[in-house]
Amino acid sequence: MVRILITNDDGIYSKGIKAAVEALQDLGEIYVVAPMFQRSASGRAMTLHRPLRAKRINIEGARIAYALDGMPVDCVVFAMARFGKFDLAISGINLGENMSTEITISGTASAAIEAATHDIPSIAISLEVNREKHKFGEGEEIDFSIAKFFLRKVAKAVLTQGMPKSVDMLNVNIPFGANKDTPIKLTRLAKRMYMPSVEERIDPKGNPYYWIVGTQCPKDILEPGTDMYAVKVERKVSVTPINLDMTAKVELEKIRTHLKL
Template identity: 80%
Template sequence: MAKILVTNDDGIHSRGIKAAVEALQDLGEVYVVAPMFQRSASGRAMTLHRPLRVKRINLKGTKVAYALDGMPVDCVIFAMARFGKFDLAVSGINLGENMSTEITISGTASAAIEAATHDIPSIAMSLEVNREKHKFGEGEEIDFSVAKSFLKRISNAILSNGMPKSVDMLNINVPYDAHENTPIELTKLAKRMYMASVEERVDPKGNPYYWIVGTQCPKDTLEPGTDMYALKVERKVSVTPINLNMTAKVNFNDVRRHLQL
């Protein structure tokens, strides 16, 4: 029987992780290790300067479930140390899309990346939300049924056939208005999802403080063939095959001459 790891960055109590378990429980034994708390935008951060605490959780459909007071990457490392190798790792279903090269910021994508570095076929699964407040909640009002269907379908294919050649991870984004027959588009990562800036505010004592804020790139600037174009313009499910080797595909002799090495 397949051994499946499920984690996320929204926290153990997110309905998205329960939805992932429901989608996967018929495909194998599901192990859940997820953060105790909301850890969105944690990237590949690891907890190295304090001990980690863990709590056993009763989560229907799982062989075992733990809440870890660390980061998503910590959860993958803990799960492998405790339970050994997995046949598939799924991070999600995340509340809010994770697209463009900014997936390196995402705790959801980073957990899948961490698993992939250990040669575990991995999926980062995200569901677009149409209201900003939903991105950092527990998903009480969200319908995960369609995202669950796509997750089960693609996970079953990976467990049966393995990952495609030269693919380490899949980054999947489902539109909030998707249905069972929504087309799937294979995409590349867009360059950026948000244009970040800093907003200055003043506290009641007159001291300034700052929020990092972001404005999503306008639709008319999106490049066809990218994950953002597929989701935001075409309203398709975006599946981006990710390879972990970020080395530029260039002629090293040309680089040597350019840098005068």
């Protein structure tokens, strides 16, 4: 029996994780382990300095589900320790797109990356939302039907064909307003998604405090062929193949010569 792990970074009560279960429940046994709370932008953080607490919960369509008071990466580690190897790992459906090299910040993408390091074919899937408040909510007002359609399509392909050679993970992004006829574009990662800055404010006692904020890169500087261009300009579903070996594809001896090492 095919065993599928589903996790996320929006938290166990996000409608996106329930949508993922609904999309895949007839493809195998579904195991869900996800954070108890919102953990967006947690990257590959792990909980090493305190014990973890797990709570068994009921999610219709899942064989078993746990809420963990840790990070998305913790959830993958916990699931493997508790239940063994999986045939496929899904992280999402995330509220808000996860694109560019900034996927290393994303808890959604990082959970899929963690599973991939254990040789589990992995898919991170995210849905663009049109209002900022939805990115950190539970998705009450969001229609996940199209994201479910594309998740099932990609997951079935991976389960049937296997992951392509030299590909460890697929990062999928669905544009807001997509339909079942929206084309899929194979893409590479854009360099950046946001231009970050720090906003200073003053608390009631006169002390400064700071928020990290950011604005999305303008469309006119996006490169064709990237995930950002596909979603933001072409309004296509982007599927980006990810390889975990981040070593620069150069001759190492040339690096030695260049750096005089």
